[in-house]
Amino acid sequence: MTAKIIDGNAVARHVRSEWKKRVEALKAKRVTPGLAVIIVGDNPASRVYVRNKVKACAEVGLHSEVHEFAADVAPDILIRRIRELNQNPAIHGVLVQLPLPAHLEPRRLLGEISVEKDVDGFHLYNVGGLVVGENNVFPPCTPYGVQRILEYENIPIEGQNVVVVGASNIVGKPMALMLMAKDATVSICHIKTRDLAQYTILADILIVAAGCPGLITAPMVKRGAVVIDVGINRLPDGRLAGDVDFESVRKKASHITPVPGGVGPMTVTMLICNTVAAAERSAAKNAESRNPVPA
Numbered sequence: 001m002t003a004k005i006i007d008g009n010a011v012a013r014h015v016r017s018e019w020k021k022r023v024e025a026l027k028a029k030r031v032t033p034g035l036a037v038i039i040v041g042d043n044p045a046s047r048v049y050v051r052n053k054v055k056a057c058a059e060v061g062l063h064s065e066v067h068e069f070a071a072d073v074a075p076d077i078l079i080r081r082i083r084e085l086n087q088n089p090a091i092h093g094v095l096v097q098l099p100l101p102a103h104l105e106p107r108r109l110l111g112e113i114s115v116e117k118d119v120d121g122f123h124l125y126n127v128g129g130l131v132v133g134e135n136n137v138f139p140p141c142t143p144y145g146v147q148r149i150l151e152y153e154n155i156p157i158e159g160q161n162v163v164v165v166g167a168s169n170i171v172g173k174p175m176a177l178m179l180m181a182k183d184a185t186v187s188i189c190h191i192k193t194r195d196l197a198q199y200t201i202l203a204d205i206l207i208v209a210a211g212c213p214g215l216i217t218a219p220m221v222k223r224g225a226v227v228i229d230v231g232i233n234r235l236p237d238g239r240l241a242g243d244v245d246f247e248s249v250r251k252k253a254s255h256i257t258p259v260p261g262g263v264g265p266m267t268v269t270m271l272i273c274n275t276v277a278a279a280e281r282s283a284a285k286n287a288e289s290r291n292p293v294p295a
């Protein structure tokens with residue numbers, strides 16, 4: 001068996017073209033979805049991610065703005081800016097690019113973002129919504145992108161054994177919750193899991209987000225499994241690689257995502273979707289306040 005290589009760029013193009021229609025519908029009502037990105041310091045990877053977010057916004061017709069701060073910025077300055085953006089009617093999504101310099105507490109800053117504008121889905125309200133299966137919260141973009149890939153490829157989730165390797169707040173934990181909500185049987189493994197292979201070998205769908213190049217090798221994968229590689233690692237020779245040993249695992253899996261060109265393009269695409277959804281909700285709320293339902 002040789003796996004189907006999932007083209008994340010093609011899925012992203014498809015999703016963006018669907019959402020572009022929704023942007024056009026909003027624009028017809030004189031609403032342009034707007035995203036504000038706060039970036040602190042000069043982490044090179046964060047700069048690349050932010051540039052990609054701005055580019056994707058322009059492609060789909062969203063307004064975006066980047067708010068840059070020096071690495072030693074005081075927390076109060078950032079909090080004041082977040083509060084201004086919360087009040088700004090031209091901005092529907094606000095995100096703080098992570099990681100932050102050590103003197104800043106991410107939880108404190110993320111907690112300042114208005115729940116309705118939290119398009120990263122990192123505010124505790126949105127996290128809690130995901131835990132209880134509330135369906136109007138913003139799902140975090142990377143697991144949302146993985147879910148969309150599975151849907152696009154018609155991969156069934158209900159009753160499947162899903163193993164998630166990596167238990168981060170950004171990917172592993174929300175991924176597990178989202179697939180539990182779709183009635184998968186989910187196991188979460190992480191860097192301290194003993195004998196990782198005894199779990200991964202059972203997976204019908206294996207999702208790896210551990211930040212460890214080459215962690216998953218062919219003997220750890222069930223024949224015919226769907227393998228989704230969320231890892232993005234820079235190798236010493238400058239190449240990008242995922243967490244999965246692509247060349248060996250592709251001979252055993254039924255589907256596999258490459259790195260680059262797999263999950264990566266979906267993360268930024270789902271950020272666009274969340275921002276457009278935030279703008280739609282805001283427009284609906286404004287219309288309702290202009291025309292209240294009679295008592």
Ligand code: GUN
Nearest residue numbers: 095096097098099120141
């Ligand atoms: N850093 C790495 N991934 C992300 C993400 O999805 N959102 C934000 N804000 N920062 C990140």
